[in-house]
Amino acid sequence: MIGLTINGKSHKVDADPTTPLLWVLREQVGLTGTKYGCGVAQCGACTVHLDGAAVRSCSIPVAAVAGRRITTIEGLANGTKLHKVQQAWLDNEVPQCGYCQSGMIMAVTALLKQKPKPTDADIDAGITNICRCGTFQQVRQAIHAAAARA
Amino acid sequence: MNDMNDLLAMNRRRFVLGTAGVGGGLALGLQLPLAATAEAATPAAVPEVNAWVVIRPDDTVVIRIARSEMGQGTLTGLAQLVAEELQCDWSKVTTEYPTPGENVRRKRIWRDFSTGGSRGIRASHEYVREGGAAARIMLVQAAADQWGVPAAECSAANSVITHGPSGRKTTYGKVALAASKLEVPKDVKLKDPKDWTIVGKPVRRLDTRPKVLGAQIYGADLRLPGMLNAAIRDCPVQGGTVRSFDASAVLGMKGVRHVLQVGRSAVVVVADTWWQAKTALAALPIDFDEGPNAKVSSADIDARLVEGLTATEAFVGNSNGDAKAALSGAARTVEATYAYPFLNHATMEPMNATALYTPEKLEVWAPTQNGEASFAAAVEASGLPADKVDVYKINLGGGFGRRGFQDYVVQAVLVAKQLPGIPVKLLWSREEDMTHGRYHPIMQAKLVGGFDAQNNLTGLHLRLSGQSILADVFPANLVKGMDPLTFQGLAMPGEHGFGYTVPNLLIDHAMRNTHVKPGFWRGVNANQNAIFLECFIDELAEASGKDAVEFRRALTANHPRNRGVLEAVADRIGWSKPAAPGIFRGVAQMKAFGSFVAAAAEISVEGGNKIKVHRIVAATDPGYAVNPAQIERQIAGSFVYGLSALFFEECTVKDGRIEQQNFDTFPSMHIRHMPKVESIVMATGGNEPWGGIGEPTICVAAPAVLNAFYRATGKRVRTFPLKKHGITFA
Structure with a gap:
């Protein structure tokens, strides 16, 4: 056990x-x-x-x-209240098939703990998840949106 | 701890509860499980208004979707089309998948379930809109009947029906039951596109929320009471068979229940958990007879393709004038040879399916691009009559063409048939998925262009040599032996028509098939055809001293929509003005899947081999744009798929088998490689058949980048991926 x-x-x-x-x-x-x-x-x-x-x-x-x-x-969510990264994902309509997005969101939430206002270079270095649907443009947009939230 | 069986027993309930609260596409969940759960979770069954529309008493609108959602947004787009004519409250829309079995029982009332070839919307928009319009007419009639007034005095908007003269109002939910008893009208009139309020608008997707919560159930996530898990190894060489295996070596391992042969060529370990099954499979001695292809290598395949480049016999896909005479009489010719490799789809979710077999009933849960094909495969593999079989579609973790094939469904059924009464989930490992794909066909091309003394292009011969998908998959669709699909973007006028006027043209194909199974890989043959043609067009432009855009403009005088997308990207990228220092540009255009597409790329190159793709402007003219925001996301996403292939990906063959096993040797782009993609969605309308969205635009990204790379370095790369040449992302 x-x-x-x-x-x-x-x-x-x-x-x-x-x-x-x-x-x-x-x-x-x-x-x-x-x-x-x-x-x-x-x-x-x-x-x-x-x-x-x-x-x-x-x-x-x-x-x-x-x-x-x-x-x-x-x-990640606090009861029915989404984590700000999840909310940014929803607002920016990031997922396509969505299969990789749990992992993507978990990687991003950890990145934002270390770097609350990441630059594009921080995102490039910190996020290495694969997405075959190719949602990266929305991912980047949503990371900045989440970082802008309190 | 949670005992496994308790957990599995709980799961069916949790599965339904877990999907009931999150709305959107999750009405799908209710269609998936066994009848008892569906009943428990659905409020009192409501009769449908017609096949496409169910309206619940609380005014919830359930729109039936025959095609599969795999990320491309078809679910939302098709719902928009039905909702537009239904004139319902969009905020109350949810969706569900009818099952393929139900489609058969109802004489294919939902028609085609196939979700490939970028046809989901373009092939069904008319009849799904008619379905929405018919339902609206029935609802209005039901209200008029209740009020005892002529239906012509009533109007519908936003799920509310109003009787004009009296001002009385009611809602769809209140009259749906009465409407369901009316006859479905025929010959309904559709709205003029200029009156659309939901179609053509960037409405939000219906299926996002569960995907950010981790609550979306994919095929690989399905859990049923008493379910066992299977890990499979198919013969590594296509065409081989199982000689023997030693089950006793693993039957004592924890959790392992069964070791079974599947068909002629595969073995599964069935265990309590998939991890146990996979671990045991790795320890299982299997003796394969690798069959006649066991010694084939990439070099052998390449040699056959090279031979085809100059073979006498070839299928002519497109021609006018006399290209051979024009070329032999040309003042000057330009020649080049290109090659494009096998590619795996590598969907993020590996292939899987779940099946529960008894002699009375077979149920299959499949993340499939074609529910009807899954159904047919399940019927055949089970040996049961069709009325004892059904397939429940589950969300797909990517499709890209791979999940139109049914090999994994057949395997799951063959396993379940050996374990009657026990649901079995079969999940491929990534390694199994990488090595048992349906690969993008391998192709080479030899191109010869000829100029007269005045530098006019007088002839073009494009010889393709390589694999035919249809010859393997749908041989009945060959036309006197020729595979018309090979000529996507190069074909006679039609959905894949060649987009230039050349006075003497010959495009032909020496079919050279291989034992490596081909498949439809997002964009299909447009991928390599766009590289072959559009890089060579740049070579011809340069040879004649002309600007790449001006050269194309001249050749597209009779192809206004090709020219339209070309000019749109040239304008947006600022082609007529010099690029910033260190930035180099390239363009490409094509027609594929009924849409006209173009791209203009801006790149920089460090050290001659490190490419930074700064920006790609893409234009697509599909005629009609159901959801422009979704189209933009499809374009940007497809460039990740296409550029990953261009830079990194190829599947090579050694000893008959595919060598690449995982993402370490078959890499995919990361966010740091992603260019800024600006999309121009050109809804030009008109009466031509609508174009597709998911696939067409992918093909122009690679040649636009390659043409820019040539301008930056003077190097013309003609074999792929770029990593073979030491070229990578900066």
Whole structure:
């Protein structure tokens, strides 16, 4: 049994310690907002926060995150109030197919914690998620919009 | 902890609850699961007004959408078209997918479910608008009947019906039940486009909210009570078969339930979780007979294509005059050879499908671009009669043409058939997805242009050599052996018509097929044809000492809409004025999927090989623009797909198999590579068939960038991707 703190709640899961966090989240905790895209930390669709920092959950064994604070896309909103990044995503109509967007939003929220008013160069350096629909123009616009919010 | 079975048991309920509150496309969710849940979640069933429109007592408007939503916005666009004629309150609109099985039972009342070829809207706008108009007429008639007044005295706007003389009002929700009992009128009159209030406007997408919450359910996310998970390995070489596998090596591993053969060529491990299945699959010894293609390499395929460039026999796709005579009599000729590689679609969500089989009923949940094709595949694979099968469409994590193919659906059904009563979700790993694609066809081209002594272009021969998609996928659609689709953008007048007038023209195709399965990859053959033609047009312009835009203007005198988009991008980029120091420009234009498209790019190049694409101005003239904001997003997004291919992507073959396994060797652009894209949406109207949106514009980005790169460096790159030449993004 491995103890996990996900979106502020405690969970105990029975998983092989080498199981990637991604699959524990999706298959054992039932949080499917975090997506599988590549399994090798290339695409970022599986991005979650570990103690507030963005990590690629497909490449982190669950045993390594026991007792640490994990936040997924489902834990970002405060009740019915969207996180400002989610609101900016909605306002700027960022998603197309939407599959990569959970990971994109988690990467951006972590970036904004470090750099509340990121420049375009900060965004270029900090966001390396793949989006095959190609929403980057809206992503950039929405990041600046979110940064402009209090 | 949550016991797995409890969790799965809960999930069906949670799935429905989780989708019920978020509106928009999430009415879709209600269509997906089993009948019992759908009933529990839907308020008392309301009869439809007609096949396209359901109106609930609370005035919610449910519009039925036959095509699939994969990010391209068709769901919203089709709803706009129905809502326009329905004259309903747009803020009350939601959508649902009818199932393919229901379509069969109702004699294809929703017609085509196929979502490819950029046809979702352009091929159905008329009949979906008629559906909305018919529903409006019925609702107004129902109100008039209740009031005992002539329908002609009543009008409808914003879901409210008003009786003019008395001022009485009612709402659609109040008369929908009565309207549903009326006969559906035929020969309804559609609005004049100038009176549109919802179509042509940049209304917001209906499906955004669940996607920012992580609540959107994709095929890969589906969980059903008692469901098992399957990981698959198909023979790495197309055409091979399974000889044997040693299930005992993995059956003792935790969670592993079954090891099964699927068809002739694949093996699955079925386990409690997909991670367990995938882990066991990696440890499973499988002996494949790799078949007759086991030694094929990219070099072999290339050699066959090179041979085709000068072969005597070729299918003529377009010709006028006598190009061969014109070229042999030319004062001067220019010649070039280009090559374009295999490409994987690499949708963000790998292929998957879920199936539940019993001898009495097969249910399939599929993120599919063609629900009817999934249905047909499921019927065939199961051996059940069609009335015992249905397919529920689930949101797609990208499609780009890949999900029109049904290989993953067939596999899921073949697995489920071996495990009656147990729902099984089959999910491909990224590696399986990369190596079992339906690849963008490989193609080469040899182009020869001839000038007379006065420097006039007198002849052009464009020889294509390479793979035909239709020969593999729809051989019945070949025309005396020729694949007309090969000539997208180069064809005789039509949706892919050649956009120049050349006095002596020959465009032909030496078909050279390979064992690597071809597919429709966003933009399809327009991608390479635009590079071949539009880079070579620049070569010809230069050879004759003419400006790239002026040269094209002269050749488009008889092609006003081609010229229109060309001039639009030239004007917007400021072609007539010099670019800023260090900035170089290129243009391209084409007609594809019924739309006229052009692009003008501005780039800079560091060190001769590091490209920064600063800006691309794109124009598209589809005739009619249902949602201009969505069109702009499609254009900008398609450039990411197209430029990722140009810079980074190719699938190569070694020992019969595709070598690239994941995004590390098949990379995709990041935000730092993204140019500023400015779109000019030209809704020029008229009576020509409407053009498509999702695919046409992708093709002009690459040649515009390549033409700019030539101007910057004097280097003409003719084989792709650019990384092969050490050229990358700055």
